[in-house]
Structure formats: structure tokens, C-alpha cells
Amino acid sequence: MAMEKKTCMAFLGKLTALVLVLISVLENHEVGARFVVEKSSITVLSPMSMCSKHDGAIANFGVPDYGGYLAGSLVYPDKGSKGCEPFEGDKPFKSKSSRPNILLLDRGGCYFALKVWNGQQAGAAAVLVADSVDEPLITMDSPEDNIDSDGYIEKIEIPSALIEKSFGESLKQGLKKKEDVIVRIDWRESVPHPDERVEYEFWTNSNDECGARCDEQMDFVRNFKGHAQILEKGGYTLFTPHYITWYCPLAFIHSSQCKSQCINHGRYCAPDPEKDFGVGYQGKDVVLENLRQLCVHRVAKESNRSWVWWDYVTDFHIRCSMKENRYSKDCAEYVIEALGLPIEKIRQCIGDPEANVENEVLRAEQEQQVGRGSRGDVTILPTMVINNVQYRGKLERTAVLKAICAGFKETTDPPVCLSGDIETNQCAEHNGGCWRDTRSNVTACKDTFRGRVCECPMVNGVQYQGDGYTSCTPFGPARCSIYNGGCWSEARDGLAFSACSESDLEGCHCPDGFRGDGHKCEDVDECKEHSRCRCNGCSCRNTWGSYECKCKGDLLYIKEQDACIERNRSRFGWFPSLLVLAALAVVGIGGYIFYKYRLRSYMDTEIMAIMSQYMPLDNQHDNKVQTAAEPLQRGSV
Structure with a gap:
């Protein structure tokens, strides 16, 4: 109900x-x-026997050449003269010379706009439709929107006109005689x-x-x-x-x-x-x-x-x-x-x-x-x-x-x-009422042949997004090059950090070592909040955007393992060792000399004394050997 x-x-x-x-x-x-039919003049230029001037009703679609004219050779299809179906071949009516072709079609069978569209697709520069009845000229209009399911009406770019039945018949007779019929459609007096x-x-x-x-x-x-x-x-x-x-x-x-x-x-x-x-x-x-x-x-x-x-x-x-x-x-x-x-x-x-x-x-x-x-x-x-x-x-x-x-x-x-090169210069006055960033001098106002438009711009490869009237924000990989993409950034002590990342198409995110909403970032104390440098004997010192770990003594800190190790010795570290080795060498040499010249001589004497007790020696009576059993007298020489 x-x-x-x-x-x-x-x-x-x-x-x-x-x-x-x-x-x-x-x-x-x-x-x-009344409804007035607007017209253009159509003149037959050749052959001489057909020269005449007629009216054509300008269609309410396509693009009439107001202020100009179009002269071309007339063609009439061998089949499909009503133009209700697409013509066979690849642009069969496209001119092969400097003079364009004007297609002549018969009325009836389908909408006027469809005839002209099929003619345009076939390569014709203009279309004339011959009326099928003797009557005053009417304006060819486009069909209702729901009929044009393919949207061809808006795609029609060529001019067209309806001509009287009698004029159309005379044109077709001339073409049957294999005449080169040249016509001129003139819009110079239409306005x-x-x-x-x-x-x-x-x-x-x-x-x-x-x-x-x-x-x-x-x-x-x-x-x-x-x-x-x-x-x-x-x-x-x-x-x-x-x-x-x-x-x-x-x-x-x-x-x-x-x-x-x-x-x-x-x-x-x-x-x-x-x-x-x-x-x-x-x-x-x-x-x-x-x-x-x-x-x-x-x-x-x-x-x-x-x-x-x-x-x-x-x-x-x-x-x-x-x-x-x-x-x-x-x-x-x-x-x-x-x-x-x-x-x-x-x-x-x-x-x-x-x-x-x-x-x-x-x-x-x-x-x-x-x-x-x-x-x-x-x-x-x-x-x-x-x-x-x-x-x-x-x-x-x-x-x-x-x-x-x-x-x-x-x-x-x-x-x-x-000239089609038009500048309206509306942006010069109050920025045309559009968005503008005074800090970077970026504006959404653009002077075009359409007048000023409020449209978020593209600057140095960076596209801005927004409504163009109240806001525009940078978007895309290169946005960080324009005012840091609207994100936080700061430099200190030779270091620079930014909350804008080229890997992100939009948004601001504080970098590691900082926290905030991306538009404001503050340093994080890693030593206090994250208990960095946990190794035995390590000490932590917070820095801007990071931290430093230090080991006791002369040990070296390895961040990946969170550990302290001995540093590698330098060439001067071997000097004490060399001194020790040199001293040992001197002692060795001294010992060898002592052994060879002092200790060995003493040992040889002792051996000779022992041996003389058990073995006769030559010239024993001539030599008196003092033995260990014969102690030396004090004061003897």
C-alpha cells in the first residue's frame, strides 16, 4: 500500500x-x-551546373563552426544511407586529400545524433541529413538522456545540418553521375x-x-x-x-x-x-x-x-x-x-x-x-x-x-x-579566496582560462590534498621536501631529526629516540626509561635523540652484545716484553761465557786432581801437585 x-x-x-x-x-x-530554427547557408561550388545556395538547419548537438565555413567533397554511402549502423571498414569516409569529406545521409530509421556519430566515426568532417518529406526545416535535437546509454552525444565534435528533401535529391543525382560535388557550409552569418x-x-x-x-x-x-x-x-x-x-x-x-x-x-x-x-x-x-x-x-x-x-x-x-x-x-x-x-x-x-x-x-x-x-x-x-x-x-x-x-x-x-592563452589574474586579489600557506608561499589559487580555481597544487613534485578553500596538506613520497610535510623537525649540535618519513605517504611520526604526535617531539631518556647499558661495569649517558654506554677502565663497549671487552694492544704495548726478552738474552749470554771460561776451567782442574790419584803421570817426580787432601798453608806462596 x-x-x-x-x-x-x-x-x-x-x-x-x-x-x-x-x-x-x-x-x-x-x-x-514560436520556436525559431537557426540556419547556416549551404552553397554548391562544383559542378557549375549545380551551383546554388540553400539553407541548412543547424543541429542542436556537435560543434558548428560559428564565424567560419567548411568546404569539402560530398560523399553518399553505397549502403546504409540512413547511417543508423556503424559503417564498415576503418574510417571509410576519411579524406585522402587536403579537401575534407562531407557525408550525405537520409532521414529516418534512428535518431539524428546517432547518424552524425556514426558519420564521425567513419571519418566524415561534417554530416548533411536530407529530409524525407517536403516540409519546413526543423532543428535536429538530441534524444533523451536515457536513450544515450553509450554517451555518444557528448562525443560528437563535427557539425551537422538538416537540408530540404528537394535539395538532397539534387545532390544525390549529381553524385550518381560521378560528379565531384563540392559544397560549402557557411556559419559566418549565422550570428x-x-x-x-x-x-x-x-x-x-x-x-x-x-x-x-x-x-x-x-x-x-x-x-x-x-x-x-x-x-x-x-x-x-x-x-x-x-x-x-x-x-x-x-x-x-x-x-x-x-x-x-x-x-x-x-x-x-x-x-x-x-x-x-x-x-x-x-x-x-x-x-x-x-x-x-x-x-x-x-x-x-x-x-x-x-x-x-x-x-x-x-x-x-x-x-x-x-x-x-x-x-x-x-x-x-x-x-x-x-x-x-x-x-x-x-x-x-x-x-x-x-x-x-x-x-x-x-x-x-x-x-x-x-x-x-x-x-x-x-x-x-x-x-x-x-x-x-x-x-x-x-x-x-x-x-x-x-x-x-x-x-x-x-x-x-x-x-x-x-588567442587561447588567457590569464584572469584573480589570484592577485585576496588570493582569490583560496587557501594559502604564508610560511612556504604555497597557494591553491590558480589562474586559468576557466577563471580562478581553488585547487590544491603540486609543488616540486609534491601533491597537496584538500578542498582548496580552507586546507591543503602535502601528500606522497616527496612531501618531506616541502616544509617537512608539515611535521616536526629540529637540528642541534650538528644533528638533525624530522618526524616526516618519505616511506610514509602521509602523517607525521616521531623518529626513534623521540616521542610525541609528530607535530611536536621531545627527547626520550633511554637511560632511565629503557634501562640501557645493562652489562657489568657499564655506565649510561643520555644524548639528544640517543644514548651512550661506557665501560670502566680501558675496556671497549660493544652495543650489539651489550658487553665490555679489552681493547686491541697497540705496537707500544710490546715494548716491556721486548725489554724482558732482551734481559733474558743478556743473562743467557753471560751465563754461557761464565760457564765457558770460569766454571769449566775450575771443573777441569778438579777432574785432573782426581785422576792423578789413580793414574801415574809423566814427570810426576818433577811436579808436585797440590791436592784437596793437602791443604794450603797460610802464608805460603
């Missing part, structure tokens, strides 16, 4: 939105207002240039939950911002943003659908973003933000700063996205304050959304929505109007810039139209 109720409410919401759209268009539509200033409008929406269309608008605003601001500051253009609204019919004013989608008692309405009244944001939230963005432009214009609208819209969709549930008044006013705009004036411009009165700003928007004269109604979003002519083609930075530049008379083009 709950699911059935939710489905019924969703259906009722869609039905009510459809009723609001139909009544708005019918009751606001003035006589003569009028009445004076030296281009006036253009952008019809958009603050809702970012409408799928590919919303993403396209947001991407365009962000990418085109730099061009727009340079043109506006130089006085070359007059830009005006617009927002489509409609009103609730009197019979529905008190319904819950109108109350959720409208403000000022049903006068100004927008569809529910989720197309479900029971969830998410409501249509009136979108109307209020649309009105706020209009008032930002109006108030900024009063102070000659109309280009600030581009900054506000860009920053709002970055910081106050509906997808992130930040789409609110408070977030919007925070962005306004950051840009230096007067909030009170903007609040006065918005007025009271609950009051039963007309809102001057939104009433003017409803009147501008209706076409007048040669200008058509604005019925789809997004729509760009340049010099009162609706722009056709992909909403892309380069293509739109070229279309705007086509609105200037020749020789009056501003420099931005002649």
Missing part, C-alpha cells in the same frame, strides 16, 4: 508539473512567438553583429539533480567562466543569466503540489528535483535559489562587478551541491560573504517568498522567456542566446566562445577571440 501511494504521488507530481508547463506556455505565448558589443544570455537552472543536462550546464559554467569574465571586464560583452519558471493555475494554488513547487502563492514554480514530493528537496527550493542567483547578478552589476555571478554559481555548485545535501540558504550566503557581496541587498532583492505579491525579478524572467520578433521562445534548458539568436550545438567552452566571437564585426574581435 505504501509503495502504491508513493507511486501515485510521483505520478501526480509529474502530471501537475506537466499541467503547469502547458498552461504557462499557452497563457504567456504572444502572437507570432548577427550589429555593433561592437556582443549581448548574450544563458538560460540555466540551479538544480543539479536533473541528470546529464544539469551536469552539462555545470561543466559549461565552470569551464567558460574565465572567458566570460575577461569579455565582461573588458566591456566587450553584456551578459545576462536567466531562469525558466511558470505559474500554478488558480484552481491548483492550494494543492500540496503547488505549495511544494511554487513561491508567492503559486506565481513562480519549478518542478520537484526528484520528481517525488515525498523525498529530498522541493521545487520551491529551486525557485528560491534561482532567484538568489538572479539577485547576485543584479546586485553585483550595480557595483560594476557583474562577472562575479560566474564565481558565485561555480562556488555554489562546488560547496552547496544538492547531491551532497548542502543545497541551502545558509550555504549560499556563506559563499556570498566569501565573494564580498552585500547580503542585505540580495535579501531585499529576493523579497518575501511567502507574500501574495509579484516578484519584480521573476516576473521579468517570465516575460523574457517568450520570444518576440525573429527570436523564438525559450522552452528547453540549457539555452544560449547570442545577439538575439539562439545558439545551436554542444554547450562547450571553445564552441560557445567561437560563437560569441562571431558576433563581433571583422577587425573588432577582442584579444580573447584571437
Whole structure:
């Protein structure tokens, strides 16, 4: 039952939105207002028998060459002339000469955009689609988002146009005769240039939950911002943003659908973003933000700063996205304050959304929505109007810039139209409102062709990460080379330590010997806290970031074994030993001499005396030998 109720409410919401759209268009539509088909001229240059000039309806996708022209040889496929299937071969229509090929296809069988995509894939420089019925030209539009599952519409880069059936038949007849048919598609007069200033409008929406269309608008605003601001500051253009609204019919004013989608008692309405009244944001939230963005432009214009609208819209969709549930008044006013705009004036411009009165700003928007004269109604979003002519083609930075530049008379083009090298110099004023580190002079503000962007930079190979507005921190292996990665570091007594390690992609960690959170580190006393130097006879002395162990006496400390050992003796340590050895040698030599000359002589005498007692000796009677038995008399000689 709950699911059935939710489905019924969703259906009722869609039905009510459809009723609001139909009544708005019918009751606001003035006589003569219509959808205008924007055209380019197509001229047959060769053969002479076919020379003629015709109109072609510029497609609402691809990239028309506004301000320029394209001349090429016409080709018509032998099979698959409707172009609904990819063509066989490797780019069969790619030109083999300096002149490009323009592909002619027949209408029918599939979407216009698919035909052009297949032609682009086959190498064609442009595509002409011949109508299948005799009727006024219509604008070839892209299909709904859910049809384009492959995303080919955004990938179309070539121009295309729809031509009348009769013109298409004449071109095919010429090709059948093997004629070299050369045509020129000319966009130089597609945008009028009445004076030296281009006036253009952008019809958009603050809702970012409408799928590919919303993403396209947001991407365009962000990418085109730099061009727009340079043109506006130089006085070359007059830009005006617009927002489509409609009103609730009197019979529905008190319904819950109108109350959720409208403000000022049903006068100004927008569809529910989720197309479900029971969830998410409501249509009136979108109307209020649309009105706020209009008032930002109006108030900024009063102070000659109309280009600030581009900054506000860009920053709002970055910081106050509906997808992130930040789409609110408070977030919007925070962005306004950051840009230096007067909030009170903007609040006065918005007025009271609950009051039963007309809102001057939104009433003017409803009147501008209706076409007048040669200008058509604005019925789809997004729509760009340049010099009162609706722009056709992909909403892309380069293509739109070229279309705007086509609105200037020749020789009056501003420099931005002649060069893509653009500097906005917004970072020079208050750093563009972006993050900056004054200590290392690193900033997230960058001037580009898109205007200033707040984006964390890469400095000397080091990438910073953050939102770019309030914070950026270094990240990656080389981050320590930039301000030590924001970590603690200190040098003392020839030693330097840091809490930043190149092995860690982020974070700060105190090195060994220190403790702390990485942003502040203090020395650890290893001697007291870790009981270093435990060996017998060791003593510990704490140092900054480390410690020293010392042994008693002359012993040497070995840290790996936590032990003391004797030091290796030097060459002078052997000197005492040598002295001892020398003394021993002298004693030995002295003993040998004593033995040889003194002791041995005495022993020989004693032996001779003993032997004389037992053996007769020659000349004994002549010699009287004194023996040990005959003691010597005192005083004898």
C-alpha cells in the first residue's frame, strides 16, 4: 500500500508539473512567438551546373563552426544511407586529400545524433541529413538522456545540418553521375553583429539533480567562466543569466503540489528535483535559489562587478551541491560573504517568498522567456542566446566562445577571440579566496582560462590534498621536501631529526629516540626509561635523540652484545716484553761465557786432581801437585 501511494504521488507530481508547463506556455505565448530554427547557408561550388545556395538547419548537438565555413567533397554511402549502423571498414569516409569529406545521409530509421556519430566515426568532417518529406526545416535535437546509454552525444565534435528533401535529391543525382560535388557550409552569418558589443544570455537552472543536462550546464559554467569574465571586464560583452519558471493555475494554488513547487502563492514554480514530493528537496527550493542567483547578478552589476555571478554559481555548485545535501540558504550566503557581496541587498532583492505579491525579478524572467520578433521562445534548458539568436550545438567552452566571437564585426574581435592563452589574474586579489600557506608561499589559487580555481597544487613534485578553500596538506613520497610535510623537525649540535618519513605517504611520526604526535617531539631518556647499558661495569649517558654506554677502565663497549671487552694492544704495548726478552738474552749470554771460561776451567782442574790419584803421570817426580787432601798453608806462596 505504501509503495502504491508513493507511486501515485510521483505520478501526480509529474502530471501537475506537466499541467503547469502547458498552461504557462499557452497563457504567456504572444502572437507570432514560436520556436525559431537557426540556419547556416549551404552553397554548391562544383559542378557549375549545380551551383546554388540553400539553407541548412543547424543541429542542436556537435560543434558548428560559428564565424567560419567548411568546404569539402560530398560523399553518399553505397549502403546504409540512413547511417543508423556503424559503417564498415576503418574510417571509410576519411579524406585522402587536403579537401575534407562531407557525408550525405537520409532521414529516418534512428535518431539524428546517432547518424552524425556514426558519420564521425567513419571519418566524415561534417554530416548533411536530407529530409524525407517536403516540409519546413526543423532543428535536429538530441534524444533523451536515457536513450544515450553509450554517451555518444557528448562525443560528437563535427557539425551537422538538416537540408530540404528537394535539395538532397539534387545532390544525390549529381553524385550518381560521378560528379565531384563540392559544397560549402557557411556559419559566418549565422550570428548577427550589429555593433561592437556582443549581448548574450544563458538560460540555466540551479538544480543539479536533473541528470546529464544539469551536469552539462555545470561543466559549461565552470569551464567558460574565465572567458566570460575577461569579455565582461573588458566591456566587450553584456551578459545576462536567466531562469525558466511558470505559474500554478488558480484552481491548483492550494494543492500540496503547488505549495511544494511554487513561491508567492503559486506565481513562480519549478518542478520537484526528484520528481517525488515525498523525498529530498522541493521545487520551491529551486525557485528560491534561482532567484538568489538572479539577485547576485543584479546586485553585483550595480557595483560594476557583474562577472562575479560566474564565481558565485561555480562556488555554489562546488560547496552547496544538492547531491551532497548542502543545497541551502545558509550555504549560499556563506559563499556570498566569501565573494564580498552585500547580503542585505540580495535579501531585499529576493523579497518575501511567502507574500501574495509579484516578484519584480521573476516576473521579468517570465516575460523574457517568450520570444518576440525573429527570436523564438525559450522552452528547453540549457539555452544560449547570442545577439538575439539562439545558439545551436554542444554547450562547450571553445564552441560557445567561437560563437560569441562571431558576433563581433571583422577587425573588432577582442584579444580573447584571437588567442587561447588567457590569464584572469584573480589570484592577485585576496588570493582569490583560496587557501594559502604564508610560511612556504604555497597557494591553491590558480589562474586559468576557466577563471580562478581553488585547487590544491603540486609543488616540486609534491601533491597537496584538500578542498582548496580552507586546507591543503602535502601528500606522497616527496612531501618531506616541502616544509617537512608539515611535521616536526629540529637540528642541534650538528644533528638533525624530522618526524616526516618519505616511506610514509602521509602523517607525521616521531623518529626513534623521540616521542610525541609528530607535530611536536621531545627527547626520550633511554637511560632511565629503557634501562640501557645493562652489562657489568657499564655506565649510561643520555644524548639528544640517543644514548651512550661506557665501560670502566680501558675496556671497549660493544652495543650489539651489550658487553665490555679489552681493547686491541697497540705496537707500544710490546715494548716491556721486548725489554724482558732482551734481559733474558743478556743473562743467557753471560751465563754461557761464565760457564765457558770460569766454571769449566775450575771443573777441569778438579777432574785432573782426581785422576792423578789413580793414574801415574809423566814427570810426576818433577811436579808436585797440590791436592784437596793437602791443604794450603797460610802464608805460603
